[in-house]
Amino acid sequence: MIRFFLLFLGLLITLFTLRISTFGHAYVTEPFTGVLASVSAFLIKLWDKDVISYGVVIQDQVNGFAVGIAPGCDGIEAVIILISAIIAFPSPWKHKIVGIVLGFFAIQSLNIVRIISLFYMGQWSQVMFDWFHLYLWQALIVLDALAVWLIWLRYLPKRKRPGPPPAQDPELSSPA
Template sequence: MSRSSSPAAPAPLVRFAVLAGAFYLLWFFGYEHYLAADGRLDVALSHNLASVSAAGLRLLGYAVTASADARPLLTLQGQPAVIVGHECNGLVLYALFGGFVLAFPGPWRRKLWFVPLGLFLIYALNVLRIMALCLNNYYSHQTVDFNHHYTFTAIVYASIFGLWMWWATRLATRPAPTTAVYAA
């Protein structure tokens, strides 16, 4: 009787699954049980996003202020426009993006510049999202809820997916070694 052996899972896939699981557990226990309970990181990030978004809109000529409340409120032209809630400050997206790239096989030298670049791009996209929501609330209040929950969510997740694809298809792969062929 012959035994047929099932193919073993590829080593990079197993490595990715183990590392991704470890990063998830680190996030779960580190954030959910300590950082979220403390709250200072969420408050600082939400305030920073509100301040930078307000500064961006002021550069465009709008009268915008950001409150110093625990959940900062942006007012545009004297009217309440956007509350930057901790659940919408992007912190989870930073962890998700960074964890994916760190767990995915690839050269560490590239990860050292790609992860900070990706985090900065996600941060900048979040600032633009908050600015757009302020303007959306000012010019077309009836569409804010839809755009917040669907339009901007789709744009942000598609952008993160694009960064992942850039990493997985272009940057994580190592170039094939070149062999020199000399004609005699």
């Protein structure tokens, strides 16, 4: 348990440091967030043709309302937490990779729902937008990472633990 905690903490510190570095921001966060905005806008356009995206911004061309996806709103933190927990937990690498890939998509799918809902909520009520953005959705994304990790744990193969040697019958073990 201590090994898991220390490895988890070390991975969190390392990955969060990389995330906030100039390199991480320029080569991971900005491009990824741009893709997230494009995917969200594409999905919105399926029922609302007046939406465009540019960079990290999604905008309604009719009323001018726009949301920008900032660092911290891209789900990367939840993915970092999940990756750290999966890698720190003792399990086969094949299962770790499957958990990371499926977990990434689970978190980002929910994050796209979050972005789209906030885009429309911001047009409806700024007070509700702020509350959902700052409190409810932040917690739900992190809880999603926790739920994915717990589900991943459930599907890990059972480890064989060495047990005590089988008891011997004294009548069978004594020479006759």
